[in-house]
Amino acid sequence: MYRRLGAPQRGAPSFTTLVGNVFALALLLSSFFPTSRVLVIQAIGHATHTFEVAVGDTVTSYFVHSVERTPIFEHLTVEESGLRLTGSRMKSYNAGISTENTFGFRMEDGWFFVPHDTALPSLSLIVSPETSQAIVLKNARVDLAQYPSGTRVDVYLATRPVVWLRLRRVLS
Numbered sequence: 001m002y003r004r005l006g007a008p009q010r011g012a013p014s015f016t017t018l019v020g021n022v023f024a025l026a027l028l029l030s031s032f033f034p035t036s037r038v039l040v041i042q043a044i045g046h047a048t049h050t051f052e053v054a055v056g057d058t059v060t061s062y063f064v065h066s067v068e069r070t071p072i073f074e075h076l077t078v079e080e081s082g083l084r085l086t087g088s089r090m091k092s093y094n095a096g097i098s099t100e101n102t103f104g105f106r107m108e109d110g111w112f113f114v115p116h117d118t119a120l121p122s123l124s125l126i127v128s129p130e131t132s133q134a135i136v137l138k139n140a141r142v143d144l145a146q147y148p149s150g151t152r153v154d155v156y157l158a159t160r161p162v163v164w165l166r167l168r169r170v171l172s
Helices: 015-030 164-172
Strands: 035-043 046-052 056-063 071-078 082-088 105-108 111-120 120-127 134-137 138-142 153-160
Touching: 046 138, 082 153
Parallel strands: none
Antiparallel strands: 035 046, 035 153, 056 071, 056 134, 071 082, 082 111, 105 111, 120 153, 134 138
């Protein structure tokens, strides 16, 4: 008798069962490996950059104000539950930059400082070529101009297996 190619044999596990078992085994094995917190920069539907971070690290969103043409730095702190916007530094404070009734608004070394205390599960930005946007972390800088104008860029925290991080670094 002839058997059709691709047809499962009697008593053999189905393809779906095999894939499910492999996935379950991978999940079980990954639970034995230590994980690390990472800052993920995601654009065009996939993670383009990942950086290992620790609670207390500072992430800075940088851009040039579209009207004033002066730099603005928004400082975020890494927390257990996500990011926290802690303050903004800028050379000018006109044209849509809110400072009124902000407790702690002050001048520091020629820069205006606006304190914030806002928890952010993620930071979403739209790339604009006029604003020279960047995400800065420690000694790393990711210029958002590398993405097409109008691209949505999401910045968020995630947990990754340390093995995955090391492999990604080696393969990059």
